[in-house]
Structures are given as structure tokens and as C-alpha cells.
Amino acid sequence: MRMSFVNGSVSYWFREIGLPEPGAPLPGSLQADVCLIGAGYTGLWTAYYLKKAQPDLRIVVLEKEFAGFGASGRNGGWVVGELAGSHHLYAKRHGVEAAVRMQKEMFATVAEVVRESAAAGFEADLVQDGLLTVARNPAQLRRLRESVEAERAWGWDEEDLRLISPRDRIDVEGAIGASWTPHCARVQPAKLARGLAGAVRAMGVEIYEGTPVTDLRPRTPASEPMAVTPYGVVSADYVIRCTEGFTAAFTATHRDWLPMNSSMIVTEPLPDAVWAEIGWRGSELLGDMAHYYMYAQRTADGRIAFGGRGKPYRFGSKIDDGGRTQDRTVQALRSALRGMFPAAADVPVAHAWSGVLGVPRDWCSTATVDHVTGLGHAGGYTGHGVAATNLAGRTLRDLVLRHDTDLTTLPWVGWTVRQWEPEPLRWLGVHLMYSLYRHADTREHHHPRTSKLATLADRLSGR
Structure with a gap:
């Protein structure tokens, strides 16, 4: 029996379809309407739904490696409709009805992923x-x-x-x-990530790869929110962090998500x-x-x-x-x-x-946008992210566009992060x-x- 096998190299999912050619990094400082940090499922779904809702938006996605490099291209391929968080904590703060409503949204999200992937025209098994x-x-x-x-x-x-x-x-x-x-x-995770990246690029979204973000700055009286990189600064009305398991790389959020x-x-x-x-x-x-x-x-x-x-x-x-x-x-x-x-x-x-x-720390996911600072984030999916990222993308769309919808009143919106121990x-x-x-x-x-x-x-x- 053969004992040798490939170890690492991102994942089998990318080995099957081939690693992508490196995308271009940020060419210099620029202005956008929305800047998304991270080209995983959260960032890509958010870009997708924002661009569908308002095609004239200039949306920039900044990615340290390449689209789908993190959990989006390595997961087990479960688009699972389980609540991405704690029923009991959501219910304690917002009531049982709100927690049940979010669970129903997760059920619907599974079909939404299947439907929108087909509508965008890519195959992800x-x-x-x-x-x-x-x-x-x-x-x-x-x-x-x-x-x-x-x-x-x-x-x-x-x-x-x-x-x-x-x-x-x-x-x-x-x-x-x-x-x-x-x-x-x-789902074949890498096919989903690559398909989404191709779909949003075709819609006019700019994805800059090989571009690490070193700092996020909130809105001030003198400046708009900014994402700082070694290649320049992206200023935007909104800067949304979609970094999930890589969130600890930022000093300010080092203990937010383990x-x-x-x-x-x-x-x-x-x-x-x-x-x-x-x-x-x-x-x-x-x-x-x-x-x-x-x-x-x-x-x-x-x-x-x-x-x-x-x-x-x-x-x-x-x-x-x-x-x-x-x-x-x-x-x-x-x-x-x-x-x-x-x-x-x-x-x-x-x-x-x-x-x-x-x-x-409390096993509760969140999707939130602060209209005062212009900063937002989504994540902490506790392993349910393949579906929850889609729900997050639609929720962030409505929050950024200031649309009052059923999604913007879900219990994970504005959820306060409890930090992990030092x-x-x-x-x-x-x-x-x-x-x-x-x-x-x-x-x-x-x-x-x-x-x-x-x-x-x-x-x-x-x-």
C-alpha cells in the first residue's frame, strides 16, 4: 500500500483545480466606496451582493495571499444550515423569536448558495x-x-x-x-471560492492579491476610513474586515476570535x-x-x-x-x-x-457595520462559515446601504465580541x-x- 501523500500546499481542493496565478497587488493609493479586507467567502459574497444591489459602487477587495487561500479553500465542504452561534445567548439578548428567525434564515441560506452559484454561472459540485x-x-x-x-x-x-x-x-x-x-x-470549496472571485471580477469588483493590510483606521473629522497596506492606502466610505481565522493578526483584534x-x-x-x-x-x-x-x-x-x-x-x-x-x-x-x-x-x-x-469566546458569530467610524466586520463562524458567510454578505450589504430589512434586525447584527483570555x-x-x-x-x-x-x-x- 502506497504511504506517500501530499501534505499541506493549501488543500486538495486547490490541488484538484490548480493553484491560481498570483493576482496583481494594489497599484497605489486609491478611493473606493467600499473596501473589503479578505478575499474569502465573506468578502466575496459581500462584494457580490453589494454590486448586484448597486452596480455603480466602486468596490475594492484586498487579499494578503490569493482569493480563497484561507478557510474558504480548505474547509470540509459543508454548506450547513445550522445557526452560526449560540441559540441561548442570542435568545437571552434578543428573545427566542429572534433566535428562531435567524435559524430559519440559515436554513434558507443553503438553497441561496446553490441558487446564486448557478445564477453566477460557475460549477462548484x-x-x-x-x-x-x-x-x-x-x-x-x-x-x-x-x-x-x-x-x-x-x-x-x-x-x-x-x-x-x-x-x-x-x-x-x-x-x-x-x-x-x-x-x-x-460543495468543492476551492471551486466555490474561485467561482465567486471570477463572478465579482466580471461585475467590476477590483481584487488586489498579495496585498497585506497592516492597519485599519476609522473615520475622523479629517479623513475617511482607511485600509493601510505597503503599497498604498485605500480610503472608502466603509472598510469591512472579513478576515475570520486570520483576525488575530491585527493588534486591536488579537483576542477577538481564536x-x-x-x-x-x-x-x-x-x-x-x-x-x-x-x-x-x-x-x-x-x-x-x-x-x-x-x-x-x-x-x-x-x-x-x-x-x-x-x-x-x-x-x-x-x-x-x-x-x-x-x-x-x-x-x-x-x-x-x-x-x-x-x-x-x-x-x-x-x-x-x-x-x-x-x-x-462566547461562540456567537457577528455581522456589523458602524456608520460613525465607517468600519465593519463579520465572522466568528465556529465552523459553519460556508453558509454563514453568504448570510453575512447579504446582511453587510443591507447595513452598508442603510436598508432596513429583516436581515439587519437579526440577533448577530452588532453583537459585542467577548475577548479570549491572554x-x-x-x-x-x-x-x-x-x-x-x-x-x-x-x-x-x-x-x-x-x-x-x-x-x-x-x-x-x-x-
Whole structure:
């Protein structure tokens, strides 16, 4: 069995379609109507919806690397309609009705991504076949049933989420229960990022790559908001930060969103006989009820892309831009994949990579624009960003254009960020939390109830 595989190099998703040619950097100082920092999904969707709503706007996007370089080009390919944040905290501040309304908007966003991608004319392997979540021991099954029941209070009815037989869709080894929701679509992440970048460029949006932003300055009586780069300054009516997991690079927001590391592997294409044995015939996404959870998809070219936590956090919120993954993380993911799909045990790994997502201390995402300072931001999607970025883009559009809509009254608008603890408490807390979750998963193989270690980890994390 071949043991060599590509490690890092952004992601398999970009390896499949090819890394883009470097785009031109900012040619010098200029004036715009809206300046967006970051050419990931948030920045690109915001540019897309703003340009559709008001074609005469001059919109500039500044990107340190290339469009889709960060989480947008490395994620698991789940366009998932789960609320990007905490039901309870949103409800506590804005009421249950507002939290339920935001959940409904997330449901609708999955179809919106599929529809607008088709309207923009690019192919991203988008198929809305839903999400299967499996339980593989009694403790997980108990949590699965409780989670389905709990979601009823937040707008999920039987059509949105229901318990099913674990082998109705995919034959996962050891599965004793499952739930299914239609509100999830598979996507090839890099194709989505490249398609969006091409669409907004065609609309007249200027994307300058290889252009790091070193400072953001608010509106003052003497000047407009500004994004400062080594190549010049972009002044605009609004400067919107869309940097998600890279937000810690700015001194002013260093502790706002923790850059949580997640890792993935993708196999070589599986033989037809293996797919038949697994029974994975559609394009459902797959997750589980472990605390140290996994996420997977069947790719359009017949592979299994399989992800989970590796080394969850680097001291000082540092980021490994190259995406290289530790050997022990690759082996752990490979072992987990074999455990769920013994028929695929001999299928080699083709590529491994990592990336960071933005995690707020209170697990609540935000989309906000300050009309006084002219600055805005969106992010902190806690792993639900492929869909939440689209909702953020539409929300930021309405906020920038000062349109009073249902989106501008969603509970995440203007949400105040709670900062993470300073180091070394931040590093110690995150690693302790995930160590507790790993040990809890091990204990639950032998005990029918959720481990007290997981309960302690939940309290530590504030979830």
C-alpha cells in the first residue's frame, strides 16, 4: 500500500483545480466606496451582493495571499444550515423569536448558495443531499436524541431534522442511531471560492492579491476610513474586515476570535465495489456525535474527504499558513476513517492539510457595520462559515446601504465580541478542553452516559 501523500500546499481542493496565478497587488493609493479586507467567502459574497444591489459602487477587495487561500479553500465542504452561534445567548439578548428567525434564515441560506452559484454561472459540485449524523455508542445515541428534541425549540420541525435508521443512507460501522437534515449541501470549496472571485471580477469588483493590510483606521473629522497596506492606502466610505481565522493578526483584534486549527485528509478514489459495500450512494455529508467530532463528504470524483481536530491551537494565536499537518494527526484521521469504513481500509490517503477557523469566546458569530467610524466586520463562524458567510454578505450589504430589512434586525447584527483570555491561559484552556473531550470519547465507549469530563470541558469552553 502506497504511504506517500501530499501534505499541506493549501488543500486538495486547490490541488484538484490548480493553484491560481498570483493576482496583481494594489497599484497605489486609491478611493473606493467600499473596501473589503479578505478575499474569502465573506468578502466575496459581500462584494457580490453589494454590486448586484448597486452596480455603480466602486468596490475594492484586498487579499494578503490569493482569493480563497484561507478557510474558504480548505474547509470540509459543508454548506450547513445550522445557526452560526449560540441559540441561548442570542435568545437571552434578543428573545427566542429572534433566535428562531435567524435559524430559519440559515436554513434558507443553503438553497441561496446553490441558487446564486448557478445564477453566477460557475460549477462548484454543489448538491443539496442533506447531512447524516451518526451515534456509535449509547452515550452518543442519548445525546443525539436529546439534541433533536432540543432543536425543536429553535425552529426545527420533523421536516428539518429527524431520527432515522443509521443505515438508511450510509453504512457506518458501529452506528446504532442517526439523524438527518436536508439543510446541508456538499460543495468543492476551492471551486466555490474561485467561482465567486471570477463572478465579482466580471461585475467590476477590483481584487488586489498579495496585498497585506497592516492597519485599519476609522473615520475622523479629517479623513475617511482607511485600509493601510505597503503599497498604498485605500480610503472608502466603509472598510469591512472579513478576515475570520486570520483576525488575530491585527493588534486591536488579537483576542477577538481564536484561530482554531482543523485538519483533513482525502483518499484516492474508491473502487465501485467499496462504495457499494459502504452504501454511500448520494452526496450526503456525514458527521458524528463524538465530542472530538469528525466531518466527511463523498467528493464528486469519488473520494472520501475526512476531517477533524489535530493540533487545535498554536501558542499566541499563531497560524501555519502552509497548512502542513502533523503525521500523528494524519494517522489519527486515517484510523478514524478506517474505523467507520472498514471496506476503505486499504484505500491510500492522497492529500492532508490544515487550516484555521475563527472561534469567538462566547461562540456567537457577528455581522456589523458602524456608520460613525465607517468600519465593519463579520465572522466568528465556529465552523459553519460556508453558509454563514453568504448570510453575512447579504446582511453587510443591507447595513452598508442603510436598508432596513429583516436581515439587519437579526440577533448577530452588532453583537459585542467577548475577548479570549491572554496567554498562557488561552493556550492552556484550549488544550485542556480538547484533552478532556478526547478522554471523554474514550470513556464513553464503556459507559452509557455522557462523560463528566465532557461536561467539564463544556463549562471550560463556555458553550
